[in-house]
Amino acid sequence: MQLKTKHLLGLENVSSSDIQSILDTAVSFKQVLERPIKKVPTLQGKTVVNLFYENSTRTRISFELAEKRLSADSVNFSVSGSSVSKGETFKDTVRNIEAMKVDMIVVRHGSAGVPQYLTKISDSVVINAGDGIHEHPTQALLDMYSIREKLGKLEGLKVCIVGDIAHSRVALSNIFGLQAMGAEVSVCGPATLIPRNIGDLGVKVIHNIDEAIQENDVLNILRIQLERKARAAFPSTREYHKYYGITKERMEKNKKDVLLLHPGPINRGVEISSEMADGEHQIILEQVTNGVAVRMAILYLLGTRQGEDN
Amino acid sequence: MQTLLKNLRIIDTTLNIDQKADILIDNGLIEKIGTDIEVNDWNVDIHDLSGCIAAPGFIDIHVHLREPGREDEETVVSGCMGAAAGGFTAIASMPNTDPAADAAEIIESIITKSEKTPVDVYPIGAATIERKGEVLAPIGELVEAGAVAFSDDGVAIKTAGILRRVMEYASMYNAPVIEHCEDESMAGGSMNEGFNSTRFGLTAIPPIAEELTVARDIMMAEYTGAKVHIAHISTAKAVQLVREGKAKGIKVTAEVTPHHFTLTDDSLADYDTNFKMNPPLRTKDDVAAMIEGLRDGTIDCIASDHAPHSIEEKEMEFEYAPNGILGLETTLGLTLNNLYHQGVLSIPQIVEKLVVNPRNILGIPVPVIREGEKANLTIFDPEKEYKVRVAGFKSKSRNSPFDGHTLKGAPVAIFNKGKLVLSQVSG
Numbered sequence: 001m002q003l004k005t006k007h008l009l010g011l012e013n014v015s016s017s018d019i020q021s022i023l024d025t026a027v028s029f030k031q032v033l034e035r036p037i038k039k040v041p042t043l044q045g046k047t048v049v050n051l052f053y054e055n056s057t058r059t060r061i062s063f064e065l066a067e068k069r070l071s072a073d074s075v076n077f078s079v080s081g082s083s084v085s086k087g088e089t090f091k092d093t094v095r096n097i098e099a100m101k102v103d104m105i106v107v108r109h110g111s112a113g114v115p116q117y118l119t120k121i122s123d124s125v126v127i128n129a130g131d132g133i134h135e136h137p138t139q140a141l142l143d144m145y146s147i148r149e150k151l152g153k154l155e156g157l158k159v160c161i162v163g164d165i166a167h168s169r170v171a172l173s174n175i176f177g178l179q180a181m182g183a184e185v186s187v188c189g190p191a192t193l194i195p196r197n198i199g200d201l202g203v204k205v206i207h208n209i210d211e212a213i214q215e216n217d218v219l220n221i222l223r224i225q226l227e228r229k230a231r232a233a234f235p236s237t238r239e240y241h242k243y244y245g246i247t248k249e250r251m252e253k254n255k256k257d258v259l260l261l262h263p264g265p266i267n268r269g270v271e272i273s274s275e276m277a278d279g280e281h282q283i284i285l286e287q288v289t290n291g292v293a294v295r296m297a298i299l300y301l302l303g304t305r306q307g308e309d310n
Numbered sequence: 311m312q313t314l315l316k317n318l319r320i321i322d323t324t325l326n327i328d329q330k331a332d333i334l335i336d337n338g339l340i341e342k343i344g345t346d347i348e349v350n351d352w353n354v355d356i357h358d359l360s361g362c363i364a365a366p367g368f369i370d371i372h373v374h375l376r377e378p379g380r381e382d383e384e385t386v387v388s389g390c391m392g393a394a395a396g397g398f399t400a401i402a403s404m405p406n407t408d409p410a411a412d413a414a415e416i417i418e419s420i421i422t423k424s425e426k427t428p429v430d431v432y433p434i435g436a437a438t439i440e441r442k443g444e445v446l447a448p449i450g451e452l453v454e455a456g457a458v459a460f461s462d463d464g465v466a467i468k469t470a471g472i473l474r475r476v477m478e479y480a481s482m483y484n485a486p487v488i489e490h491c492e493d494e495s496m497a498g499g500s501m502n503e504g505f506n507s508t509r510f511g512l513t514a515i516p517p518i519a520e521e522l523t524v525a526r527d528i529m530m531a532e533y534t535g536a537k538v539h540i541a542h543i544s545t546a547k548a549v550q551l552v553r554e555g556k557a558k559g560i561k562v563t564a565e566v567t568p569h570h571f572t573l574t575d576d577s578l579a580d581y582d583t584n585f586k587m588n589p590p591l592r593t594k595d596d597v598a599a600m601i602e603g604l605r606d607g608t609i610d611c612i613a614s615d616h617a618p619h620s621i622e623e624k625e626m627e628f629e630y631a632p633n634g635i636l637g638l639e640t641t642l643g644l645t646l647n648n649l650y651h652q653g654v655l656s657i658p659q660i661v662e663k664l665v666v667n668p669r670n671i672l673g674i675p676v677p678v679i680r681e682g683e684k685a686n687l688t689i690f691d692p693e694k695e696y697k698v699r700v701a702g703f704k705s706k707s708r709n710s711p712f713d714g715h716t717l718k719g720a721p722v723a724i725f726n727k728g729k730l731v732l733s734q735v736s737g
Contacts, residue, residue: 113581134511
């Protein structure tokens with residue numbers, strides 16, 4: 001299962017056959033995770049650097065575990081703040097890391113386009129672990145894996161991404177990935193949290209959460225960003241919860257069996273009530289487990305890929 | 311010292327001339343214009359310029375010289391040499407230096423430094439102290455020192471209240487107010503807001519941020535009777551607002567940069583910071599509106615918004631890189647390549663947009679090609695094809711998205727201040 005893509009920068013330009021390969025490969029790695037000895041020698045001798053310019057707990061740990069379980073040598077390089085405040089340019093940092101002879105770089109950065117920039121200044125295989133408000137392809141792949149595992153397919157499913165679409169990198173990757181796999185994607189949230197031109201991507205825009213629940217098979221509920229800029233875009237978390245929060249009453253009122261995903265971390269009582277976050281519809285913790293398997297698949301497929309062509 | 315420029319096509323729209331002739335220059339003055347001028351003196355510097363056009367010297371009225379403050383990026387002298395290489399005999403310099411050009415000494419110092427170069431510099435003074443939009447700059451003193459217009463370029467004049475004062479005060483000197491149109495409360499993004507910003511995940515500046523300020527400025531120009539010049543216009547609606555303002559007889563003029571009539575925000579797919587500027591590259595429809603505005607006269611002139619930045623500053627994560635690209639050494643090539651050869655503008659119309667209109671906006675004398683006048687000439691070859699080679703630029707900086715582009719139409723030389731300066735842009 002040779003991937004066409006050499007790096008994983010985003011899902012916009014990744015083919016459906018590549019996505020299929022990643023999801024299928026992840027199935028066997030998930031079986032590895034269920035064994036008593038959760039380790040395979042697949043990437044022995046390969047060095048992976050986790051280059052994180054933004055705080056992240058779950059994504060970094062998920063990658064780290066995936067790397068260790070594939071027997072790769074992995075190093076974490078965390079930089080808080082931008083390269084500007086740190087004094088060394090991003091390019092110099094990358095060159096230093098490369099001088100230590102690495103094979104793959106997993107990068108998380110607050111500025112969109114950094115993974116792409118990285119491919120120009122480095123020879124390593126680059127995996128995007130989230131860039132600004134652009135893409136977070138591994139999250140979308142694990143979301144798709146989880147949906148497929150639960151519902152048996154992606155094609156023809158109706159998936160709605162709920163919440164802060166404008167400040168989310170998860171949304172865009174999910175839109176591109178799900179559309180490539182034949183799902184029908186919509187977004188739901190207050191107008192101020194939905195990018196003006198999102199409809200041009202072939203995505204339906206819904207402002208009423210009840211409508212979103214009734215119309216869809218899956219809701220992917222995004223975290224509401226509580227930082228200043230995003231906060232200025234809606235009146236209060238109380239109002240958000242009242243009109244967009246996923247609650248038991250709302251689900252019962254709509255009498256619909258909907259699968260609930262959440263990429264975490266959860267703001268309980270804001271985008272989802274505690275009851276629902278722990279309830280029967282959700283697969284939030286399974287997503288986390290699947291995240292390791294999916295990242296193992298990505299690291300394996302890109303780390304062992306032969307040839308230069310994209 | 312005599313110079314004989316042979317076999318030129320002379321185009322001077324002020325004098326309504328379009329003729330083939332030789333020009334003999336003596337001591338910086340046009341001695342004689344005629345066909346087959348013969349000289350027997352071996353001392354005369356003779357150039358055969360068959361295929362070239364001579365026009366009155368081109369002016370670029372939107373140039374960022376980085377002196378004082380960032381002499382590592384550009385100085386008055388290096389900027390002037392870039393201008394000469396790009397076919398300009400004059401430039402107007404923007405006041406967003408460090409410190410800002412809000413004091414007579416700074417204006418005088420820029421002019422003094424430019425005197426040793428072949429290019430005339432017309433400084434634009436800051437409209438307000440430190441370009442902060444709070445206190446009027448000493449506009450009278452700045453005019454006396456040589457400032458020809460006023461602007462807080464980099465930003466719009468902050469509030470309607472101070473804009474009114476600037477316009478009223480500058481009107482006494484008949485000086486235009488040049489506006490960088492961008493509503494502050496909607497500013498701050500890295501690219502145009504639209505389909506592409508959604509795809510690329512970059513923070514975005516909506517077109518309406520420009521249009522709101524254009525509308526404000528035109529209304530204020532009407533109210534005060536002042537002259538307002540819209541710098542680097544970039545959206546279709548902004549062009550329409552200027553068109554309507556002109557139809558009402560309001561004193562509004564506008565310039566467009568070569569990148570805004572050439573490129574769209576599709577270019578940002580690679581996150582190359584050499585495509586990052588403010589106003590940002592817009593859409594295909596906006597580019598079409600720039601072309602239409604140039605054609606119907608709504609857009610009076612072409613100006614480069616030459617904005618040098620160091621390599622260290624541009625080689626950066628996209629969102630952190632500064633805005634702006636070089637323009638002096640590509641403007642003429644892009645204008646000929648994309649406007650003349652595409653049938654948008656004729657050569658006389660291009661001369662209007664690079665020679666006559668920009669000087670009329672600033673209220674400075676327009677050079678003419680006539681015996682007895684000072685020789686102030688731009689010589690260019692509209693048919694010459696070449697590859698843009700940024701490494702050879704006279705500017706101190708290298709931030710151009712056009713490196714390696716093939717263009718048809720090149721500057722060949724300028725003649726100003728008694729000297730012929732050959733261009734190497736197309737070398």
